[in-house]
Amino acid sequence: MGARAAYSSKTHLLNLITMATEYASSGEYIKHHLQNLTYGQLPDGTWGFAHGAAEAKAMGFWAINVDSMFFSIGLGVLFLFLFRMAAKRVTTGVPSGLQNFVEWITEFIDTSVRGSFSFQNPLVAPLAMTIFLWVFLMNLMDLIPVDWLPFVGALVGIPHLKVVPSVDPNVTFGLALSVFALVLYYSFKIKGPGGFFAELAFQPFPKWMFPVNLLLEGVGLIAKPISLSLRLFGNMYAGEMIFILIALMFGGSWVLGLFGGMLQWAWAVFHILIITLQAFIFMTLTIVYLDMAHSEHH
Amino acid sequence: MNFNATLIGQSITFIFFVWFCMKYVWPPIMNALESRKKLIADGLAAGDRGKHELELAAKKASESMREAKVQAADVIAQAEKRAAQIVEEAKMAAKEEGDRQLAAAQANIEQEANRARESLREQVAALAVAGAEKILRREVNAQTHADLLGQLKAEL
Numbered sequence: 390m391g392a393r394a395a396y397s398s399k400t401h402l403l404n405l406i407t408m409a410t411e412y413a414s415s416g417e418y419i420k421h422h423l424q425n426l427t428y429g430q431l432p433d434g435t436w437g438f439a440h441g442a443a444e445a446k447a448m449g450f451w452a453i454n455v456d457s458m459f460f461s462i463g464l465g466v467l468f469l470f471l472f473r474m475a476a477k478r479v480t481t482g483v484p485s486g487l488q489n490f491v492e493w494i495t496e497f498i499d500t501s502v503r504g505s506f507s508f509q510n511p512l513v514a515p516l517a518m519t520i521f522l523w524v525f526l527m528n529l530m531d532l533i534p535v536d537w538l539p540f541v542g543a544l545v546g547i548p549h550l551k552v553v554p555s556v557d558p559n560v561t562f563g564l565a566l567s568v569f570a571l572v573l574y575y576s577f578k579i580k581g582p583g584g585f586f587a588e589l590a591f592q593p594f595p596k597w598m599f600p601v602n603l604l605l606e607g608v609g610l611i612a613k614p615i616s617l618s619l620r621l622f623g624n625m626y627a628g629e630m631i632f633i634l635i636a637l638m639f640g641g642s643w644v645l646g647l648f649g650g651m652l653q654w655a656w657a658v659f660h661i662l663i664i665t666l667q668a669f670i671f672m673t674l675t676i677v678y679l680d681m682a683h684s685e686h687h
Numbered sequence: 688m689n690f691n692a693t694l695i696g697q698s699i700t701f702i703f704f705v706w707f708c709m710k711y712v713w714p715p716i717m718n719a720l721e722s723r724k725k726l727i728a729d730g731l732a733a734g735d736r737g738k739h740e741l742e743l744a745a746k747k748a749s750e751s752m753r754e755a756k757v758q759a760a761d762v763i764a765q766a767e768k769r770a771a772q773i774v775e776e777a778k779m780a781a782k783e784e785g786d787r788q789l790a791a792a793q794a795n796i797e798q799e800a801n802r803a804r805e806s807l808r809e810q811v812a813a814l815a816v817a818g819a820e821k822i823l824r825r826e827v828n829a830q831t832h833a834d835l836l837g838q839l840k841a842e843l
Contacts, residue, residue, distance in 0.1 A: 427691065446689045454693040461697065465704045469712065476715040481723045495716045514717075515709035523704060559690055563697025 415637050422535060422633050424549045425454040425557060440548055454557055461554035464526040465519075472522075494522070498672070505676040508683040513676060516571075520564065521672040524621065527555040528664030531628055532657050535636045555625040555667075558618065565618035568675045572613065575682040584685070613678055617671065624667050628660050812840045 420442065427445040429452025431437050438455075439445035445452065475491035484492055498521060502514045530553045542550035554560045576585045589606040590599040635656060638649030816836060823832075 425693075429691065448691065450691050452691040453696060454691065457693055458696050458700075462700055465700060469704060469707050472708070472712045472716075476712050479715050479719040481719055481726055491716060492720060495713070496720065499717070499720075512705075512709060515713040516705050518713060519701070519705045519708045523701075557693065559693035560697050562690070563694045564701055566694070567698045567701045 415640075418637060419630075419633050421549065422539065422629075423551065423556075425551045426456040426547060426549045427452050428455050429453065438548065454551075454559060456549070456551050457554045457557040457560050460530060460552055461523075461527055461560055464530070464554070465523050468519075468522045468526055494518070501669075501673060502676055505673060506680045506683075508680065510575075510679070510683070512571075513679055516679075517672045517676055520568075520675055521668050524555060524564070524671050525665060525668035527553065527560065528625055528667055530554065531556075531625060531632065531660060531664060534653070535629070535632045553625060553629055555621055556629045558622045561618035561622040561625075562614070564621075564671070565614040568617065568678065569614035572678050572682045575679060579683050580685060613674075617674055617678075621667050621671055624663060628656075628663060631656055632660075808843055812843045815843060816840065 424442055425445065427439040427448060429436065429439065429445070429448030431439070431444065432447055439448060439452070471487065472491055475487045479488060495518065498518045499514060502517050506513050533552060538552045539547075539550040542548075551557060576588075580588065589610065590596075590603045592602060593605070594602050632653065635649050635653045638645045638652070641649075816839075819836075819839075
């Protein structure tokens with residue numbers, strides 16, 4: 390392909406930087422920041438990265454957001470690597486540094502699980518830990534100034550880069566649907582198909598009103614993964630949007646830029662709370678949903 | 688919001704991460720925490736036990752101290768008694784020895800005196816005989832008067 394040669398040419402690189410740093414309008418700037426790096430089948434039949442939202446949409450289901458996958462897998466591997474290292478070197482003696490930190494988090498999650506989950510299941514605590522730390526790290530990417538990584542990406546020829554995986558609904562829904570699958574699995578396993586159906590159909594109203602019950606409980610059941618994923622996505626999307634809007638100020642006068650810098654700092658400090666809280670809520674609701682799946686009586 | 692295969696990729700990644708965490712991360716850390724909890728509990732129990740033992744030992748020590756004091760007083764009293772006895776015995780022995788030596792000395796003196804007296808008597812007798820002999824040389828035959836002379840000698 391001639392694209393490779395073109396990428397290495399200086400003029401093309403400069404064009405890319407100009408494209409990535411200067412926008413026709415603020416609307417375009419925002420749109421650009423909210424566009425994933427999507428790999429899939431292009432309209433002309435070849436496979437490649439989508440340029441723009443319309444092209445990404447046209448790719449249909451069989452396309453993949455490379456940036457979301459890259460950052461989420463990278464962060465998950467980082468978390469597991471750190472914790473595995475601590476777990477390998479763990480001692481019962483006086484814990485030091487990393488072990489102390491890891492133990493602190495482990496105890497915090499263990500306490501949360503013990504508080505909300507009243508059954509014996511070796512899966513739940515590691516699941517809660519993975520959710521909490523992974524979601525927290527994915528949210529943490531939000532604190533990196535919005536233009537840094539996309540700018541670096543543009544320098545090496547990546548047209549779009551969304552660095553916060555939890556702003557991609559695919560990521561939050563992937564998590565929530567996996568949790569939902571576990572909820573369904575344990576509901577069937579613990580209560581049996583009959584028991585699960587009874588729970589959905591024979592309450593809260595008397596048995597003869599079971600269509601109404603089924604509708605109510607069915608909506609409640611479906612609402613679990615949707616609310617779980619949309620809550621995280623919505624919060625992170627809104628947070629990211631505000632960061633992008635603040636970043637728009639840097640294009641104005643220096644007074645506006647200074648004000649923007651202060652705003653960005655303040656919002657980032659506030660956001661530390663939000664990202665931790667969102668990770669904690671996701672974890673706690675997962676534990677609660679699994680507890681409900683285990684309990685015989687509603 | 689357009690959904691694509693990222694959804695599936697995320698689910699697979701998530702399942703893998705949970706599996707890894709469940710297998711290699713959570714159990715070792717939890718085990719360490721549990722065993723440390725046990726270690727601390729054991730340590731505290733051991734501390735309590737030690738404290739209790741210390742109390743017992745202190746009680747025991749003070750008891751044996753008291754016993755030792757009583758025993759020491761006994762020993763001292765006995766020793767004093769024994770010392771007095773020894774002194775008394777020594778006094779007695781000394782007195783006896785003195786008496787004995789006195790008696791021996793007296794006997795010795797007497798013997799010496801007797802011996803001196805005897806020798807004096809013999810000498811006097813010899814002198815008397817010699818005097819008598821000188822006087823009687825002419826009239827008295829020593830042989831005929833030997834009986835008489837012996838008698839005289841014995842009387843002296």
